[in-house]
Amino acid sequence: MSAPSSSEHPSQFALLGQRRFAPFFWVQFLGAMNDNVFKFAFTVLVTYRLSVSWLPSAMAGLVIGAVFIAPFLLFSATAGQLADKYDKARMTRWVKNLELAIMALATLGLVTHQVPLLLGCIFLMGLHSTLFGPVKFAYLPQHLNERELTGGNGMIEMGTFVSILLGNVAGGLLIALPESGAVSGAQAVAVACLALAALGRLAAQFVPATPATEPGLKVNWNPVSETWANLKLAHGHLAVFRSLLGISWLWFFGAVFLSQFPVFAKDVLHGDEHVASLLLVVFSVGVGMGSLLCETLSREHVEIGLVPLGAIGMTVFAGDLWWSSSSLVAPALQYGLGSFIAEPAHWRVLADLFLLSLFAGLYSVPMYALIQLRSPASHRARIIAANNILNALFMIASSLIVGALLAAGFTVPQVFGLLAVANAVVALWIFLVVPEYLLRFIAWVLSHVVYRFRLQGTRHIPATGAAVLVCNHVSFIDPVLLMAASPRPIRFLMDHRIFKIPVLGWLFKLAKAIPIAPRAEDPAAYEAAFDAADAVLADGELLGIFPEGGITRDGTLQPFKGGLMKILERRPVPVVPMALTNLWGSFFSRVEGGTAMVKPFRRGLFSPVGLVAAPAQAPEQVQMDALQARVAQLLLASKD
Incomplete structure (x- = not known):
């Protein structure tokens, strides 16, 4: 007696050869990469090359991040309605058309160094991602069966983090090109962003028809009342709603690390900017590998028993990251990438970061799959929109709370330690109010x-x-x-x-x-x-x-x-x-x-x-x- 054969249920990678999944995967991959090429390049531009009195370099990253996330709060409710009302393939092509127009504007802003225009394009790219978010997660259950849903979500999560990583690296490299060269850094970024948008639009053309789940829906254009209605709708399905809270907590958890990598690398690990990039690479690879592992560990089912396993790993290794980084001694000279890796004490730090991010991947994929599987098809996109709203709120709360802790004198390692404790408390609460997670973990x-x-x-x-x-x-x-x-x-x-x-x-x-x-x-x-x-x-x-x-x-x-x-x-x-x-x-x-x-x-x-x-x-x-x-x-x- 044996488990189902691979021929009966192919590997999740086989989805990349199928039209029902591959074009949509590449649309998501290219869109996320474009977001991050543009955001990171713009951040570097205003931090190092442009002097803008009303946007100090120390605040540039925070302001750009806040502008990008604002549309998630303002328009997620509307985006959810549109994704339920219209064919998702059509919605995908509309969103990609919008991305091309935004990148055309961004090209003008990059070439002329118009910071207000570029900031406006950041807002519009946030709107682009807001409109696509409900489509992304509501699309999969209409094309993948229950046995494929975990693998499909794992592929999307892996692709997203790889594209974020590549986008940040590419944005940093391109914007660093000298202004005196044949092609300036800003021009190179503009060309790259236009090319990525065009490739995304081309991929969107091959996304198969995905019928509307509620074509007769009357759109409520009031974002405040519709946001409240979406949250109430999600709350009507308690297991789903509490899973939304669990995912939002993951975004809180991840946002703390991503926002603190530069200062952690500089002030705690005593490394240069290449060390900060290494932390991002390790984190992204860890999440990607954890996401891909979900299908293997779940026997191709939606296995929410992996969520407590992920939460335990996140707590243990976030706590050990605090412990391993608290006693590091400052060197005479700042570490470069090679000298940093040569120190055995840093291997434990990198291992902690890799493992906590891997377990974060195990935590997130089953939760997304459960929401897709248990949400009513007619309201699925609006429930995903409610998730995006909660994610945005939790990320904003993350920035405010971490900022307050650092202002109060806490060190970055201590913040990581407090986060480990908070993660244990939040996980325990989720598993007690939704006992199915705990029971499936034991099983x-x-x-x-x-x-x-x-x-x-x-x-x-x-x-x-x-x-x-x-x-x-x-x-x-x-x-x-x-x-x-x-x-x-x-x-x-x-x-x-x-x-x-x-x-x-x-x-x-x-x-x-x-x-x-x-x-x-x-x-x-x-x-x-x-x-x-x-x-x-x-x-x-x-x-x-x-x-x-x-x-x-x-x-x-x-x-x-x-x-x-x-x-x-x-x-x-x-x-x-x-x-x-x-x-x-x-x-x-x-x-x-x-x-x-x-x-x-x-x-x-x-x-x-x-x-x-x-x-x-x-x-x-x-x-x-x-x-x-x-x-x-x-x-x-x-x-x-």
Whole structure:
């Protein structure tokens, strides 16, 4: 038994050869790169070459960043409506046309050194990114299936950070060209920006049609009222809204590092501007690699269990970055790039920065994928717009708070240390108010560390709609393993005695499992359990049951009880037969006189276990004896 083959679900890189993804990827890549070539070149220009009384060089980066982000606050709500109302391919081409016009204006400003015009173009490029943001994330779910969504988001995130990195490097190199040369730095930047805009427009021409999800929407052009309406709309889907807050916190977290790299490199690491560039490179590569790792670690599902893993890594390595950089001694001469890398003490700093950014990639991609998957299609772009609004607010708050801390006398390493503590607190809050993240993390650890979990046929678990998952019952952690295999949350109907087990009982309560007692023991609890199960199916969710009525005591499949038929009489839904394999004899199964959890790691780490799922059965075809025989058949087949 093995996981789905690569031919059945190709690598995320295969998407780059497909029209439904590749043109859109390059539109995003080229647009982000153009933003950063222009922004960084303009920042260097007003910092080093132009003297502008009303824009001091010390404030240039802050002012340019604020002007760029302002449209996200002002126009995200409108952008979300437009992306829901119109075909996203058309929207993409409109936005790229706007980018060409902006770059034409920017060319005039660069050649004539008109700073007010260039600042206006920065605002317009922020508007360009604002309009494209909801399109970018609402486009993917219309062209990628659930198994491809994590990989597609990983590719987009990786591409974005690589393009940001390349844009900053290219902008810095081009603007540094001497004014006395055949082509001045400003002219070179202008040509590069126009070329990138033209290439982006060319790529946009190949983006496939992506129909509007709500073509009859009447656009509200009032940004204040529509912003409030978007935030209320997102709040109506609590798991989604809290994920939006989680992503916004990541932007807060990342903005602290990105804004402090120059001063961190100069005053703490005692390096020159090339060291500051190295920090940006390490950070960008780390985020890109973390984003790409998500598909491998998630088995091509939207695996939100990676989010707590990412949060833990971000906290640990941000804290260690504070620790490792607090005791560095200033050299006699400022470090250049070569002398900086030659110092072993700096390797730990670079490793911390790389790893915290890698874990940030693991944190962000599943959250974006969950928002895309769980948001109603008709409102998806507007919910993404609400995310952009929150991101902007959190980034502004980041600047204000970090500025206040530095003004109060905190050092940059101390700010990083406080950020590590804050990240731990925020992560704990998110995982307690949205317990699905914590539960999926535990499931992910069990299925990747304690066990080597092999899946077969999990494509038969419905991606949408109500269904009952029927499985044999071998161990106390069967529900956790089923969670690890399913792309969607599962509500379990479980023996009420399991809820009395320490830790496990708390976890199952957190998962909102439904306790059921025998009718003879507690008739009211028995009926209440079936009412709760029916409500789960009525809401279009997945219900998991173990029809044996208890955990096997000898490793064999026990007779199925008739509770399933009672569920189907009230709510006819498809039934998916499943079988957990090779769990008997593990720590969580009943052995040695009927007891479980006696010898930890009895079979060592990475013990092989599996899950096999068969095609769903229509409710009218379900018979208990035949269903039991089907599960038994799956168990036998797994041993072949």
